[in-house]
Amino acid sequence: MSGSRPAPGSEAGRKGLRGNSLGLFSSVAMALASTGPAYSLAATLGIIVAGVGLQAPVVTMLAFVPMLLIAYAFRELNAGNADCGTTFTWATRAFGPRTGWMGGWGLIVANIIVMANLATVAGAYGYRLVGLRELGASRLWVTVAGIVWIGVLTGICYVGIHVSAVVQRWLLCLEVAVLLLFAVAALVRVYGDPPPTAIHVSASWFNPFEVPSAQALTSGLLAGVFIYWGWDTAVSVNEETVDSTRVPGRAAVLSPVLLLVLYGLVATAAQAFAGVGPTGIGLGNGDRSDDVFSGLGEAVFGSHDAGLLLARLLILMVLTSALASALTTILPLARTVFSMAVHKAVPARFARVHRRFLTPTWATLGMGAASVALLVLLTSFSHHVLADTVDSVGLAIAFQYGLTGFACLWHHRKVLTRSPRDLICKGLMPGLGGLFMAVLFVYAAFVVYARPGYGAGTVDLPLIGPTGGVAVLGLGALLVGLLLLPVVTRGHSTALKLQRSLLPGRLPPQTACETASRYLPADSGSGVGGDWYDVIPLSGARVGLVVGDVLGHGLPAAATMGRLRTGLRVLARLDLAPDEVLTRLDDLAEQTAQERAPAPGHVPGRTPPPADESMVTCLYAVYDPVSGWCSMARAGGPPPVAVDGDTGVARGLDVPPGPPLGVGGLPYRTTELRLAPGTLLALFTGGLLQAADGQEAGVRRLADVLADRRAPLDQLCERAVGALLPGAVDEDATLLLARTRLLDRTRLAQWEPAADPAAVAALRGSVGKQLDDWGLAELAFTTEVIVSELVTNAIRYVGGPIQVRLIRDRTLTCEVFDTGRTTPNLRHAASDDEGGRGLYIIAQMTHRWGTRYTPTGKVIWAEQSLSPPA
Missing domain, CATH: 1.20.1740.10 (Amino acid/polyamine transporter I)
Structure with a gap:
């Protein structure tokens, strides 16, 4: 109808009906008249x-x-x-x-x-x-x-x-x-x-x-x-x-x-x-x-x-x-x-x-017609x-x-x-x-009304026999709704199934922090789909923590969430800074929105594809257990909450809010802060605060729950969800908790060799001795080759100063720091080439390798898999 429009929202009081029209007397009159x-x-x-x-x-x-x-x-x-x-x-x-x-x-x-x-x-x-x-x-x-x-x-x-x-x-x-x-x-x-x-x-x-x-x-x-x-x-x-x-x-x-x-x-x-x-x-x-x-x-x-x-x-x-x-x-x-x-x-x-x-x-005209x-x-x-x-x-x-x-x-x-x-x-x-x-x-239904002859007539039902017409009419009408049930709830079930399949099946253990999470899907088809969280292992024992929310609902939002989560994992593994990750993710969200925009020949009056899925909030944080520094950037959404590991004081972190992904605007900014060991970090979407009287009240209530910072994280998740969302929810809610750790210094070794090719031999000996002390002598030859190749390249193409670091985590990571800003490229050397085989050999000998930038230069790292402990 030309005089009608879609309801502006699904929340109570926001559907577009005429509010404040009835007082107590009118309400009682309505009830009695009804x-x-x-x-x-x-x-x-x-x-x-x-x-x-x-x-x-x-x-x-x-x-x-x-x-x-x-x-x-x-x-x-x-x-x-x-x-x-x-x-x-x-x-x-x-x-x-x-x-x-x-x-x-x-x-x-x-x-x-x-x-x-x-x-x-x-x-x-x-x-x-x-x-x-x-x-x-x-x-x-x-x-x-x-x-x-x-x-x-x-x-x-x-x-x-x-x-x-x-x-x-x-x-x-x-x-x-x-x-x-x-x-x-x-x-x-x-x-x-x-x-x-x-x-x-x-x-x-x-x-x-x-x-x-x-x-x-x-x-x-x-x-x-x-x-x-x-x-x-x-x-x-x-x-x-x-x-x-x-x-x-x-x-x-x-x-x-x-x-x-x-x-x-x-x-x-x-x-x-x-x-x-x-x-x-x-x-x-x-x-x-x-x-x-x-x-x-x-x-x-x-x-x-x-x-x-x-x-x-x-x-x-x-x-x-x-x-x-x-x-x-x-x-x-x-x-x-x-x-x-x-x-x-x-x-x-x-x-x-x-x-x-x-x-x-x-709804009004349709129900009148149905009554007729x-x-x-x-x-x-x-x-x-x-x-x-x-x-x-x-x-x-x-x-x-x-x-x-x-x-x-x-x-x-x-x-x-x-x-x-x-x-x-x-x-x-x-x-x-x-x-x-x-x-x-x-x-x-089954004793009184089902009796043959009760009411105006009797119906002879197959397999049941003569049944009162009242029972047939009453139960039959409810049975129609039961038969329609799979059809009308299919969208919600499908969206929820897709949403859950795109979320992490479990959070893998990390050296950098202990993690736990909760995802609460909305209880209706209008709310489910869009929230996600992730814990991404990064080089150097670091970890990436993510919460995000696609501001749409249903299957489109769940599909958009899946694309963005995959894109963010790829960008995070490139060791980009949080602000750069969000910038490139914003490009992906904008591209997705353009693909979903109405075609030039779109017929006016028809409902265009939903546009909410183009707006996404996201918080991305990277924590380094070696230094204790955490860097994070925010695209809309609520700021994280941190509970200090020493004092137990909870506070909202001052992370500058950038615009939601997909809408453009001011550039994103990375905030860096040092976290004490045992600090409890809470990342969450706006849905967690939906029942609170405003964001500030919700954050205070969350901080009160997290004050018992030494409790098990799963228990804290349950308490937080119970306190903030005591009932069911109208929109998805996600909570990710992380308790930080510092890397044990016995699992870290570092050297600062001189920018002289003669220093490489002594460095190989020191690396071999360290691996022998760690019980990893079987990796000595491979590691020495990696260190020798990376340090030699740094000396040849950049010069000093140079730093070498070995990290024994769930993998053995070798990192070489230098002041250069040029990323080395892996290539296949021809049979008559005299050089160019170093990175190729390293790529063959390691599980992963890559480059990340620091304020003073870059780090080239390579990981070797370790056998799990018996």
Whole structure:
């Protein structure tokens, strides 16, 4: 759509929706209106009575308990991550993208099914309101009216959240006022002018132990869960609410409490007035089970003058209740799909936001169209679509709410012992709510609803046999999401697999330092891919330490990361200075960006290839264990943190930030500093600080964790990740720890021979003696040849001063320092050439050789492999 644009970001509050549009009152109104109190009671009170009889009032109240427990789960999760994806986002953060997808799918299924349900109620009551009862009994005309209502309500949601909130407030006030008037009038009639069906309120109605059976209680509770369902709309619009981390949670907890009072009063009054008989206005009348208010209005208020007006008002109330509930069903449905699209769980087209209204465009219109399609489908095949969908929706609700409760418990598991409040509000209450919903779901789906004949019909399933239609509808809808799971999570799984395959399989031991690392992939397809770390062995026992972050996501970012990591390893092995490595890596990143740029014939309006992968942050450090000096350069990203090996004082290192790779700008600068033995060096990407209140606060918290510098590095990594990222993460995070060492002086030998060819013979003797002392006499001949050739070349082409150094590490390294700046070239000498064979011979006799530059000249080095110790 020309009036829409992609969501600018995936983080909570940064998706481009209209923020600060709703206050606490509007949020509570949204939550209450979404439950549709009048519609919910009209559609389910008869079903509850059919299952539990006179205990219907207490069952409606008992259903409040798990709702309150789950409301606390929503409140605590929203406080930490106010994302409009709610269950999808939170379950993804807690359990991974597969579980998160099923949580989001459960919410989609429940909302789309209930939209068909609400449209049916609105269509039927619309005709009754104007006296066209015959049309209200026609499936065709009710379906037509339902489609029209869905279109109108979808348009209201499309225009904006503010318009929706205003409509909700007026509809809700009318609805609650008429419900209270109905309840009071019914009770007055019972005790003043009772109809033949009236029965006095009894204490036994509120005794759950008088429910006929556990099966009846389960069926009643599941229907009771349905009448409370919808309060979580207040949390689904959290990104458009004032104080998004607090107000939606308060509204979520307050709404079920208000509903408890309203439902208890109305259910008691309706049962006392109409009774539970199977005929007439009795709540046990099967012909009225899907609409108990259809005849109660005239019975309570009378059919003359003011009574007739109030009876019509009751019909209008059910109509407006269904409309308000449908309106607030589209809102969370569209925002859940919108968040799933932003996080790459559904097609990206659903992540577009209207430029003017700041509402999800394709998500809102698409879900409206899906609701229309399901309405037509269900009314074509089922004569009792209302009753069947109410029961089947209960399964989807129990699944979604139960998953949210467990996600809250698991997400906060590391902080439950912090205080009694955390234990109760973040652990005990959500866990019990999740357990209750899980038991309810399993028992209802496989014991109650699966019974042949339950609901409107029975389906003969292959290998299973006759099964209740409600179970088939409810479980079948969830099964569709399970079948789609491999498709929608394939991108995340592939990107994560590629990302992990490109990272080091293990960190090889180094003499220069002890290392440990942690890589935490993001929990959604929108976050994974891009971070990397590396430990690169260099000549002279030195080591290169790297952390980097490609600022994109998914497969392109992981592929870019792989190219840059490979390029950096090649550049590092050329013994280039850190600033020069980053400069050349910047060229590689820029070239990659140019290759990915749109072609000249790119069609306007089409989405160009992602450009974020061209921006990369990188920190490269080289530590020399012989001198204790560390040189490093930074291309964006946070600076490293060092904990002094002697004093234990932690500090952020002042490494000048260069521009990210791939964007150009100021040149990079190398910073050199001496590190005491035992210094703890922490290199990390910005993702490690994502949960902190700013970079400075995150660095301070990291420094506090690393203060115990002598603890094992793996343990410090775990502590740091646990302190900085107590829950799941929205973007990749990488931490690399290195504890420095100085090379043992017994493993180093050095000489400064005179710039005289006669000194070479004495030097060969000294080298042979040193190797004999190290127990490496078998390498004496080769090493003497290497030393002789390199020193002779230095004397011949450069002159003095000259320094020779032997390093016994995991290899035997021979280094010759001189003041020349010319790099020797390896070439194949012709048969009649008198020279040019020296480096060729050295290359054949050694494992590796190379040249690196120093401030005063260059070093030519050659390594020989050592047999590993027995």
